[in-house]
Amino acid sequence: MPVNLQQPDRSRLFPVPGVTLAVAEAGVKQAKRRDVLVLELAPACRVAGVFTRNRFCAAPVILSRAHLASGQPIRALVVNTGNANAGTGEDGRQRARAICAALAEELGVNVEQVLPFSTGVILEPLPADRIIAALPTRQHADWLDAAEAIMTTDIMPKATSRQVMVNGKTVTVTGIAKGAGMIHPNMATMLGFIATDADVGQQALQQMVRDVADQSFNCVTVDGDTSTNDSFLLIASGQAGNATIDADSAAGYAELHDAVRDVAIELAQAIARDGEGATKFMTVTVEGGHDRAECKQVAYAIARSPLVKTAFFASDPNLGRLLAAIGYAGIDDLDVDRLDLYLDDVLVATGGGRNPAYREEDGQRVMNQPEITVRVKLNRGEASATVWTCDFSYDYVRINADYRS
Amino acid sequence: MPVNLQQPDRSRLFPVPGVTLAVAEAGVKQAKRRDVLVLELAPACRVAGVFTRNRFCAAPVILSRAHLASGQPIRALVVNTGNANAGTGEDGRQRARAICAALAEELGVNVEQVLPFSTGVILEPLPADRIIAALPTRQHADWLDAAEAIMTTDIMPKATSRQVMVNGKTVTVTGIAKGAGMIHPNMATMLGFIATDADVGQQALQQMVRDVADQSFNCVTVDGDTSTNDSFLLIASGQAGNATIDADSAAGYAELHDAVRDVAIELAQAIARDGEGATKFMTVTVEGGHDRAECKQVAYAIARSPLVKTAFFASDPNLGRLLAAIGYAGIDDLDVDRLDLYLDDVLVATGGGRNPAYREEDGQRVMNQPEITVRVKLNRGEASATVWTCDFSYDYVRINADYRS
Structure with missing residues (x-):
């Protein structure tokens, strides 16, 4: 729905x-x-x-x-x-x-x-x-x-x-x-x-x-x-x-x-x-990039990842999948030790790893919501970009396996 | 399986x-x-x-x-x-x-x-x-x-x-x-x-x-x-x-x-x-490109497309999704009127549209197989590349929604 x-x-x-x-x-x-x-x-x-x-x-x-x-x-x-x-x-x-x-x-x-x-x-x-x-x-x-x-x-x-x-x-x-x-x-x-x-x-x-x-x-x-x-x-x-x-x-x-x-x-x-099979609406915001293009590149890497999208469908704070998507976004000189990753207001990753103060229950609380903001601070510039997407559910597969019938 | x-x-x-x-x-x-x-x-x-x-x-x-x-x-x-x-x-x-x-x-x-x-x-x-x-x-x-x-x-x-x-x-x-x-x-x-x-x-x-x-x-x-x-x-x-x-x-x-x-x-x-949830094994071969890089780019556009992969899961010869993926692969000077698209030995698209001799039952016969070769001839050079992938099923979503539990 x-x-x-x-x-x-x-x-x-x-x-x-x-x-x-x-x-x-x-x-x-x-x-x-x-x-x-x-x-x-x-x-x-x-x-x-x-x-x-x-x-x-x-x-x-x-x-x-x-x-x-x-x-x-x-x-x-x-x-x-x-x-x-x-x-x-x-x-x-x-x-x-x-x-x-x-x-x-x-x-x-x-x-x-x-x-x-x-x-x-x-x-x-x-x-x-x-x-x-x-x-x-x-x-x-x-x-x-x-x-x-x-x-x-x-x-x-x-x-x-x-x-x-x-x-x-x-x-x-x-x-x-x-x-x-x-x-x-x-x-x-x-x-x-x-x-x-x-x-x-x-x-x-x-x-x-x-x-x-x-x-x-x-x-x-x-x-x-x-x-x-x-x-x-x-x-x-x-x-x-x-x-x-x-x-x-x-x-x-x-x-x-x-x-x-x-x-x-x-x-x-x-x-x-209203994305096919959507159960969650995600806003992906990337801040602190050199330019808007690289921010959009990171945001799309997250928003397109089937692994990220299925984790959101499952309300699973599997944050490693977010980090992996940031890592393969194609920014060759990205220093992952400098970035911060938030789910809504919860700082989940910093300094290249999990935020020591992060508690799974905080991530879980955000993931249970129907609307979630993923925020990445690259901490290397002033540009930003925002992308909107939805999660990836059984129904996406069902709808697209049935579409012509 | x-x-x-x-x-x-x-x-x-x-x-x-x-x-x-x-x-x-x-x-x-x-x-x-x-x-x-x-x-x-x-x-x-x-x-x-x-x-x-x-x-x-x-x-x-x-x-x-x-x-x-x-x-x-x-x-x-x-x-x-x-x-x-x-x-x-x-x-x-x-x-x-x-x-x-x-x-x-x-x-x-x-x-x-x-x-x-x-x-x-x-x-x-x-x-x-x-x-x-x-x-x-x-x-x-x-x-x-x-x-x-x-x-x-x-x-x-x-x-x-x-x-x-x-x-x-x-x-x-x-x-x-x-x-x-x-x-x-x-x-x-x-x-x-x-x-x-x-x-x-x-x-x-x-x-x-x-x-x-x-x-x-x-x-x-x-x-x-x-x-x-x-x-x-x-x-x-x-x-x-x-x-x-x-x-x-x-x-x-x-x-x-x-x-x-x-x-x-x-x-x-x-x-x-053995891809997560795989029910079909697909070989995507792109031939006749200027260089191997552009052939691989087209092959990956097809092999990564969720719409293509769900159509293969459904054994649905929804060939338009293949053409769409070729079109957005990022080759700016691609002349789509010159390319040929085959499912195994069946020529399905040529001259920018459906092959006039193509019959849906021929496409369906290939799509019903567990192993399928998608072959694209770009007809603009001598290079080629091959990529292997699998389809996108309910089980992919289930496995990745459950992975941590």
Whole structure:
């Protein structure tokens, strides 16, 4: 079951003026399930995105990148669950393009003004005909409906919303995400869409999506597998009436950035809380490194270790596995005699070995909690990084052994 | 259960003249279990080793490196299971040194002439007093006894033996290894000891141990975790009467190297066959790369992926997970449209997508086997690499959630 993750409150997901949502049942993988989401964007919307660095990136990722690069205003996003359209070669790209073309024709725009997204099983042909046939049947939806329409093995829909003042105007930021397995983003998560009615220039929006991804979706791992379809899109409709934020130095950039970041972090953490088979939510913080990169490297070594993750599943304060992961993180000049390791507030290791004052019952108390912070002080610099993950349970194996059946 | 791995035949494990084995019950972790192994070496023996690159390397690894570096002839190895003496700081080093000192005194040699090895739980104080007390009670043993005395979560002891002609003399090569979890060696496996009665110079022996490790123990992964204690030692007693092999260009080097390599590969594969919770043994071969490093990188991305490993556990030909792992292996200029992916002899993916002639029943037939070869042709060079691993089952989680209890 998801760890401290509630069903989003529908009434607290603020609509974003300029962004219209609709869902349809296309029967991509299952009948009678809303599996297609369309986001229609008003003409003034700006869109920026970051995508998976997996070389086997999916057909929709290739098309979305190309359509964004065309520079034409994006007028719609079309998302399906049930099939990732990945590892499908040129045929897969044609199918994704056909879906974009059908929606573009209906909306009276060019095919490049539609971005496609897919999530689900890899290496199966996408039933594009069924999606195209379902598009005209789509029904108006809100953000919670939208979050539900993009789920795969997610147990909980993931959506959140903020309103902040930007240059004297109230601005809304609302986002949804999906993803529970094959989560170890390089550039973004499985699928994340955040929309705001703020007015933001294209370059500033592109910078914001990169900055935010690096602090949110790129800090979560469930199983270390980087998906073929990871995409994170930021949409700014410009209808809030604020003066255009056209650079990261412009007034209002910081306030909007922080609101978008908070939405993205909440969604990213929700992915770890709802990680496949998760019973615990772990925050891994590494401090005192030379730079952020080495801190992240150590944090990911811990967060990816199957031995660490099974020990957390068992609530077993098997701290040696944490030390082993730190040791093999790949920092060649790491002086292990200088580092400190904490479980929440409990100092468990220092001076290259167990803290003499450490008592197993203190470690056990922390390990019994559903939320645990692992904190490593490298004591060799000023940088830090945080990564979120979940434990590794029987159910992870069950879910992934059963996924296609 | 181990995959196609039999109990070694005691009568086919040839003794190595110059190497005397003995085991004792020290009660390191459990009472009434043979948990200490001593290898006594005749005066002319030469010893070379490779060790873990984990920065949190264990006290015995630090001591073994230092004792080898002292240049004094090694006269004994002492190995305990049940406790890794890792993450134990200066106190752990003192305990390991005390064990070496006790054995050295008995044998009338210097403390630097004894190498210590430990395997088992991390971050617990090693009960050195019990080991020292048990040393005088040790009983003569053969190689199968020795293999059993170093097991931790291994189900099967791992030992094998060869005899080959080297420069007109019959030479024996016999080895043992242990390891089932926390297996992703950087320089060696958990513990591997191979002894030969060949006469080999120190420099040639050092080169041989590195070459062989790179082709055997460094090609196996169970869970991607690199141990704090990985050690692989090669002992040459010089009693076979061959002319000293004093360089890799010397007559006999190639024959001996190949015999040692074959023993090491069999032991390394045995570790994957006996991987924690293993139900399948997988060989991952990557061909046609620019260099061996990138082939190994792709092979390890596949062999480490929890999604790939759970699909193999389920006998599910979920080939998309293989493509995803290839895609995120980190080869930035990889052209996925050029690669071919085979399951045994079945071409499953080509041209960036599924092979049009591929039938699910062919993939299913291969996936149902206990031994499966995944073969990737990158089609961009002449290099290749092979890695061995096992699948990821419920039992992996159970074993690692229970390990300390």
